[in-house]
Amino acid sequence: MKKTGYYGEWGGAFIPEVLYETFEELNAAFTQVKKDPSFWQEYVSLMSTYSCRPTPLTFAENLSDHFGGARIFIKREDLNHTGAHKANNVMGQGLLVKKMGKKRVIAETGAGQHGVATATMAAKFGLECTIYMGEEDVMRQRPNVFWMEKLGATVVPVTSGSKTLKDAINEAFRDWVTRMEDTHYVMGTVCGPHPFPEMVAWFQSIIGKEARTQIMEQFGKLPSRVYACVGGGSNAMGVFQGFLDEKTVELIGVEAGGKGLDSGQHAARLAGKDASAGVAQGYKTMFLQNDDGQMMDTHSVAAGLDYVGVSPILTDLWKSGRVRFAAATDREVMEALDLTMKKEGIIPALESTHAFVQAFKEAGDMNRDEALIINMSGRGDKDIFTIAHAFDDPSWKAFITQKGAEYAS
Amino acid sequence: MKKTGYYGEWGGAFIPEVLYETFEELNAAFTQVKKDPSFWQEYVSLMSTYSCRPTPLTFAENLSDHFGGARIFIKREDLNHTGAHKANNVMGQGLLVKKMGKKRVIAETGAGQHGVATATMAAKFGLECTIYMGEEDVMRQRPNVFWMEKLGATVVPVTSGSKTLKDAINEAFRDWVTRMEDTHYVMGTVCGPHPFPEMVAWFQSIIGKEARTQIMEQFGKLPSRVYACVGGGSNAMGVFQGFLDEKTVELIGVEAGGKGLDSGQHAARLAGKDASAGVAQGYKTMFLQNDDGQMMDTHSVAAGLDYVGVSPILTDLWKSGRVRFAAATDREVMEALDLTMKKEGIIPALESTHAFVQAFKEAGDMNRDEALIINMSGRGDKDIFTIAHAFDDPSWKAFITQKGAEYAS
């Protein structure tokens, strides 16, 4: 009996029997395209004509000088179509769906970013599309819901559990077990049952491949450190893969420290002490769960990091010490965001800003002849409701109050 | 006495005497960089590491098949940093400002797009920044104001005149005549006194250069037609310059038809019959003005097209028949936007959608072995307040009402 899709002791495919054949089919299709160089070519070509790949690597001269240490480079996934690295994975899976001949895609979404990306891909490929999104998130992220609907997708608010990302994942699986023949589940991050972690990591590896070439061109040598925020872990795995086999490059994953690692209100699985090994949502990893194995509520100012599990691949790299983990608190994130906007004219997503926080903490202690790369997974202007709220901006509040009053009357 | 900066009888530099030396200096600096190939290199390199140039040319297969005629290609200026072609001009002027050694930039903004781009450039180049924006626009476009402020700019609401774009331009000039020694006025479009039209057109020509190369690569021959929306005319001039000297390529500028060319509520200077030659805001062109020469109120669902004047270069190309002009009504724009989102997973800005409207009207009558290019000047997600409002989306209204109530309480 084959036990596949493990990274050390992490991963696997804990799936209901009814999906067994679907996964066989998916594994076969994925295995085939993965070894077919023309598929990767097709993927790269799609991403360079429909999205904006290669995304640039931006030298952040002002920030570098501000901290006075390592030269800071920013990998600009925010410039992807739909505004985040999520597009890489989604467009890749879209190509696979076309190959498999399926007619419909479903996806979970938390922040809404993956939902918008999936709805976009579905429109582009002419697929029917349903997005599951926790009811809480639907309320918090209405702009993204609006776009998903306008792109032709059906958005289903999920009312079970904590009404957030993990519940949306459960609900997507419930759809899939009902209608697997014509439907593909576009998992949004490097989590879930095998082959999803492998597949998502593969598509996202385009980030690291590019970043490696770019830093060699622009800086002449490898960076000393690479930082990425970690929700499910897809943007981190994406960029890390460009440097995994270079021992001199330190890789740092930054999780949501929320209100502090001791507050119980965070989403730090690997940087904190609150997580333990578990099996849920189809895979084995470190989960934020209680002693009975019930998943706990998590918190982050960044909806996209607010998740109980984490990529099994990253958990393995954490265990082996290859990737170091840190956490950034909500407050630190708002400060780093402010600094980045003012110094570089760049607005990272709240998720991405977590990576900036840790890089900022360390840059000053590094040498000026070293480089570090921050993976900017997405752009922050999608988050205006959250960001303006977090900055407690009075004019924004007045604007919304007035708009609200107009609509109410 | 030299009379420079004319395109046929259009253009010129109708500036107050106090700015004479400033313009001399600007002309000298611009003339110098324009003939220095290394400056253009520096510009291209900046745009390819800080923004995402070359922006892709996307083949819109679904739309092409939907209309069954010309193959439709979309030039993706939406993938620029800050989300529109405005970045090209602004970053270019930013480099020039550095060369001139000025410490402060000012700009007008209508939709807010040029303001955000300028604030971004100022942050990147370490310049002080003040943005003039009509009070009406400040109220309508609060998200952009929020970002400008977060990027470190001061946004000054302009309360004179119609409190919109043209008044912001006047106010920027009033700032400039007060403080020209250390200040550069970053004009946002191919209008205003010479050398602005020439300068903005030059920086924006990067769009057409790329598009030409890309269409040859992807389609193997020149397109039959190229469409661009025309506010001031900068994105249109940008893309048209790639094809101006090719007689076989028809160039179509699309203006804001608002509520219809006969309604008096539009901003069609060249496609309609309501405009006449005039001199204002420092240059001579076709203006929407009354018999006394007073500027009229204009209207468009797209704030960025809602302007009384138009590029003198385009007016000349219109006079000579080289560029054909058409108008798209607000209603047509909303329909084309809906279709584009659903068919291609692409969300053009309301401004850009005007170009889509006209292309859609004509694509079906063209042959399948012809190509057309639509310049997608920016992305629409910045316009959620306007778009959701225009679609009269009930969930959006409910969301805003609820948020408003939260803030009010």
Add this chain to the structure above:
Amino acid sequence: MHLNSQIETALADPDKKILLMTHIVLGYPSLEVNRQVIKQMVENGVDLIEMQIPFSEPMADGPVIVKANQDAIENGITVKECLEFAREMTETHSIPFLFMTYYNILFKYGVEDFFKKAKDMGITGFIIPDLPPEEGEEFFKLTDKYEIAPIMIYAPTSTAERMQELAKYGGGFIYCVARKGVTGQQTDFDEEFDAYIKKCRDNAKLPLAVGFGISSKADVDYLTERADIAVIGTKTIKLVESEGVEAVGPFIAGLR
């Protein structure tokens, strides 16, 4: 006693053309109600009961059971309480009791500890919908040792080959999921279903239980002679919610 022989015995009863298995979500709405419901079930002829230990991520369940899981957890039910309740039930009633839950509950408890404890409590079978044999190395090593039958699940999407593979691991009976989807929706009993059950029968030595969407005497009648066990899940939860505990007895009595 082994679940296999418990079932054999039950099936030997000439009055019973088909056995009935019911489903309980522990702690929903309370253990006290569970207690009363189980009593009614047993007194009215239910042959086996699967007790679901709530899990926060019940991926394979439909809305009614999902909500029951969630409410039970919110009301504070613990795995320990579930285990103790199981002991009380197996001591009170002589029919076989099984645990249905998701793998994380075992994993977090310690898989072998959980087996040991469950065995102590008199549980004779486990239904773990998210544990395919490929992932069950540790689990399947323990089933014999602790004499707890691992109930294997067949689905309408399973190939004959896959069924035979699964059969190698199974004990007690085979749980044939009547249709695609999650618990709680209606199932159409048609020719396709018949073909599916025939395929299950052809590829299994153990008795067949059919679950998902069984809610009436008509359903049970249809299954009689086709399957060995009819599984009533969501229906009784809804019944208790809408008509109270007392409705359970008559409902069960009327099924067969």
Add this chain to the structure above:
Amino acid sequence: MHLNSQIETALADPDKKILLMTHIVLGYPSLEVNRQVIKQMVENGVDLIEMQIPFSEPMADGPVIVKANQDAIENGITVKECLEFAREMTETHSIPFLFMTYYNILFKYGVEDFFKKAKDMGITGFIIPDLPPEEGEEFFKLTDKYEIAPIMIYAPTSTAERMQELAKYGGGFIYCVARKGVTGQQTDFDEEFDAYIKKCRDNAKLPLAVGFGISSKADVDYLTERADIAVIGTKTIKLVESEGVEAVGPFIAGLR
């Protein structure tokens, strides 16, 4: 009569060490008020009056005059009315009247037609702040023909070279803008200002008018002997707004 000789005559008056020019925005708040204000001005010794024909885009003006332009247009003032009003003024009062406006007003009217009409109405000078000589080919061809003096503007940023260039085109007097910026803000009269005015004088044959921020007797005193004409703009508009038409006479009377 030519503006040049009008000014010469005025300057010949030994009682007048400096001439006063005032500014009116036509139609603000109404032509009737303009009429009264002008009467008060003339009666109290103003030597020249520049009447601004409102324009919707008064780029070189400050907030007070901008608002006056805008309100006048909103109240419906037309270019035609302005021209007729000009005739009435030149017929009523014997001092020189100039038009100040932006170029589009002329351009849209037809530049030559506008000259002809203005001449008919008795206007003797034009101040067009957005028309540098480089753009004035048509305009400057007409100034002699219609005997309307083109008032050239010097700014603190103008080089000597530029002043001499401008001087070639000018008639009547040179309008020296006292400082950078728009109309209506206070000007600092300091050494830098003196050097600037000296530079103007060195590079002009025509009399010098100084405007922008002149609002008090002290200002006028300072300008006396430095310049030939003091221009009072925004100040009287504000005065009429806050204290009414009657305040204008005493204010003007007190300036010199």
